[in-house]
Amino acid sequence: MDLLNPIDAIFLAIESREHPMHVGGLQLFEPPADAGPEYTHELFEAMSARTEVRTRFRRKPSRRLGGFSSLTWSHADTVDLGYHLRRSALPGPGGMDDLLDLTERLHGILLDRHRPLWEARLIEGLSDGRFAIYMKMHHALIDGVSAMRLLQRTLTDDPLDSRLNVPWGTPPVPRDDSAESESPWAQARHAVPRLLRAGGSIAAPLRGALDGRLTLPMTAPRTLLNTSIGGARRIAVRSWPLERINAVRMATGATVNDVVLAMSSAALRAYLLERDALPDEPLIAMVPVNIRSAAEADTSEGNMVAACLANLGTHLADPVDRLTAISTSMRDAKQVFTQLPKLEAMLLSAALMTPLGVSLLPGFEALPRMPFNLVISNVPGPRKPVYMQGARLDANYPLSIPFESQAMNITLTTNGDNLDFGLVGCRRTVPDLDRMIDHLEHGLAELEQAVA
Template identity: 85%
Template sequence: MDLLNPLDAIFLAIESREHPMHVGGLQLFEPPADAGPEFTQQLFEAMAAKTDVRTRFRRHPSRRFGGFSSVAWNHAETVDLNYHLRRSALPAPGGMGDLLDLTERLHGILLDRHRPLWEARLIEGLSDGRFAIYMKMHHALIDGVSAMRLLQRTLTDDPLDTHVNVPWVTPPVVRDDSPEPVSPLTQASRALPRILRGAGSIAAPLRGALDGRLTLPMTAPRTPFNVSIGGARRVEVRSWPLERINHVRRATGATVNDVVLAMSAAALRGYLLDHNALPDEPLIAMVPVNVRSAAESDASEGNMVAACLANLNTHIADPVARLEAITTSMRDAKQVFTQLPKLEAMLLSAALMTPLGVSLIPGFEALPRMPFNLVISNVPGPRKPVYMQGARLDANYPLSIPFESQAMNITLTTNGDHLDFGLVGCRRTIPDLDRVVDHLENGLAELERATR
């Protein structure tokens, strides 16, 4: 029996029509210079010919245990690739607005639980000659880090390599010295005595939280983002040169992720000021942190992340002072999880996510405080140019999940010498999501001016 780990089970349990629990990605490719008009058709046919679907891409929820569907996996004996892989063309003239309109519609549609929990679509018709691939997978199947590693393994750094690889046939990497995969139930049973014996290891981080050094859950203020959401989505994307972020990093001693959080804090502050809704208390972000080892890159499936809470210090007007406070908050948060074994960190993170599920229960919609205001995730991506059948990956926009009472998500990844941002929001709650993207640029620009 293939059981789910606690985080994976939560992603299945809290899903509804208003709360799709899949993550996705929108990749833009520049065809090779010698590509003819039939290039995308031939690429699609090559992708569709990859029929040796591996285990992860055969999974769908089991109906054991009296109908509960978030306990164990079933595995489809056959996979209908004509359903899971499709081809679309944009209406003329085929601008980015048309592409995002299609993407946000696809991203708002639930995956069919009677089939393996993934879909992919090749999209052509962009006026600039590029084509796109949109793919989504249920978050119970994969986390952001393993998804990005899987994507990178389907691409090549050789522009002359015409071999086509796709995620659903890419085998996992298992190192010779890596341990045999262990089921979540076995992991939990083995870990329980250790957790009980090691309760003292959690005491020190908790003392740090109580003495004010760490950001506690359920302390985030309510904002216009933190309301009940619908299932329709708004998607916005943009890229920034990594050198601009590195300039601020070098000038301040912060990390790239600290600068990204400061950009996001400035964007949230600016957007809320525009709407006369900035709270006096600082907004809190949940920042997923990878706890997967290199040997577990693909062999260990599901989610292996810890949930750090970052104080965004949106009440501070000075951009450099805000960045310094964010750096301190993240440094202290990471120290907590470095003191905890991996499974304990994941269980602590699952407990942090529980209030989001509780808020879906009738009578619990209006929690007095929010566990956090939004999720901001920085997923490592390719650091050099990569290609698919000679087509260069031009942009790689990750698209994640707005949770209940979390109307917006910000996720980004490295793509060569750029950072590619994907913002996903509730269409009803944040109809002007493009303003948040504009404020991200404003936030970076003000940090650049302050550090010259």
């Protein structure tokens, strides 16, 4: 039994039927040239035979510590792999719309808290011959960086490598475990002094926030995207060549993430203008920033991110002005968080996210200000072609969480020479999510023209 860190505990505590707190990914694979008609069936059988399940994939909420299931993990002695791994086929002719329709339904269903908090699905029947794998895990178990590093360790850059690795069976990267693992009570006893010290450490950055260096929660304007949501999901995906984003980056001195945020800002601005609903004040995005070391990305579990708040400059008509506002906001936020030790940075992030929980309380849904308008996350992925038993990873769309009063999420990842975007919205409250894909393209084209 293990204690959860503060951010993981929040993800478990605020989950409900209307607010599933799992993250997922939809990978599209191109089978090898010599694949026969039984390739996906044989692949599924091989995956099902990988019955060794590692610790992370055995975790489920425990009620031993005072009955609170959001405070500690327990570990399943056995895992019913036939439940967690399943196979589906699309109705003919099997287009992307059919694949996204199935993925939307899977992504809107809660994970069973009586079982380890993950599920995987092998999906076949696409008319172009590709197959897909959809997998979801509770966000309390894993963050985007760890999920992507885990995925990369299941794949290979050798198209002729016939070995099969599966996420639940992939051994962790060795680390120094010379000290015996502590009991939950020992963990709590050692954590208390650190939490008390954290209060003083966080005070200085918070003072900096008040003088304008850090965008504060509860300063975002309410938009039509900031309303009560349901549990059903809508999904939109697309890939963009990284070469185009890099051209804007080099011309402006911004970062890749700044350009991505500027694309998102342009798309949100256009989407809201179409509906005569663009506020006069800029939208605020929560941007998770990894605070793990390279080694920790492979060895640590749960979430280890700083929750930076970025001014998206949506009130500005000029695309370069928006990019400048975004770059300045992100640079200042990162400077604040880099001053803090990791635990303190996580605690400050948890404090920034606390208003999300407040919005779930009766009577607080109509708060005039929002903690932030949406989450936009850029997760590093593989930078060269990778394969699974000879099948090439063609696209890798990350699928994350719309929060209460934040009906849309934008997440993207690197995949070879592309950036793969996955947009997830509340099916009931976000009309025409596909329009955001068109607006993202227009936002990038607008930047390219402005810096040409």
